[in-house]
Amino acid sequence: AQRVTQPEKLLSVFKGAPVELKCNYSYSGSPELFWYVQYSRQRLQLLLRHISRESIKGFTADLNKGETSFHLKKPFAQEEDSAMYYCALRMDSSYKLIFGSGTRLLVRP
Amino acid sequence: NAGVMQNPRHLVRRRGQEARLRCSPMKGHSHVYWYRQLPEEGLKFMVYLQKENIIDESGMPKERFSAEFPKEGPSILRIQQVVRGDSAAYFCASSPSVGEQGNTIYFGEGSWLTVV
Numbered sequence: 001a002q003r004v005t006q007p008e009k010l011l012s013v014f015k016g017a018p019v020e021l022k023c024n025y026s027y028s029g030s031p032e033l034f035w036y037v038q039y040s041r042q043r044l045q046l047l048l049r050h051i052s053r054e055s056i057k058g059f060t061a062d063l064n065k066g067e068t069s070f071h072l073k074k075p076f077a078q079e080e081d082s083a084m085y086y087c088a089l090r091m092d093s094s095y096k097l098i099f100g101s102g103t104r105l106l107v108r109p
Numbered sequence: 110n111a112g113v114m115q116n117p118r119h120l121v122r123r124r125g126q127e128a129r130l131r132c133s134p135m136k137g138h139s140h141v142y143w144y145r146q147l148p149e150e151g152l153k154f155m156v157y158l159q160k161e162n163i164i165d166e167s168g169m170p171k172e173r174f175s176a177e178f179p180k181e182g183p184s185i186l187r188i189q190q191v192v193r194g195d196s197a198a199y200f201c202a203s204s205p206s207v208g209e210q211g212n213t214i215y216f217g218e219g220s221w222l223t224v225v
Contacts, residue, residue, distance in 0.1 A: 041218075041219070043200075043216050043218040044152075046214075046215075049213075086151060095157055095164075095165075095214075096154045097152070097154065097214060099152040
């Protein structure tokens with residue numbers, strides 16, 4: 001079955017430290033991977049999608065099909081990055097998003 | 110563009126009452142999705158609707174839950190005879206079309222239902 005795994009519930013780092021939020025997926029077809037961010041009870045906002053290969057707010061993510069991973073990285077964390085981060089998978093030509101359980105990132109001053 | 114609008118943002122219901130959650134998609138979007146987020150869990154797909162049609166309700170509980178997206182007006186997620194386990198955040202999302210790689214789904218701010 002298709003699944004998205006985010007192994008860390010909470011990741012706490014100090015400001016300026018590098019950040020890596022892990023995401024692994026299981027899907028045998030051609031996946032489309034996304035990262036969404038949710039600031040304190042606000043709407044989920046699309047942060048990144050693998051097909052656009054862009055960097056938003058300093059975050060990047062590379063799809064590694066060999067390791068079935070789509071880890072989110074940022075070299076220097078900022079306090080305003082503190083939020084919930086969700087990795088999501090969409091199967092080819094599908095409308096459903098399959099979400100991981102989320103990782104709360106806490107960036108301390 | 111105001112984005113996906115959901116109301117109410119917070120709703121408290123007693124066990125056995127009905128909860129109605131409304132969602133207005135982004136302008137120009139005719140595809141609506143509902144997701145549920147239980148405490149400490151990720152979002153789970155519930156239902157996908159187009160105007161006047163339910164396309165996929167495979168994620169919706171068979172009983173007490175229903176959804177509609179009428180020709181005029183917002184999409185409604187209705188939960189009858191609520192129980193404590195229905196307490197969750199309900200997110201609505203919309204998109205202009207489906208099936209295209211790169212098509213973005215936009216989420217609303219969610220409706221938090223608390224059953225007491």
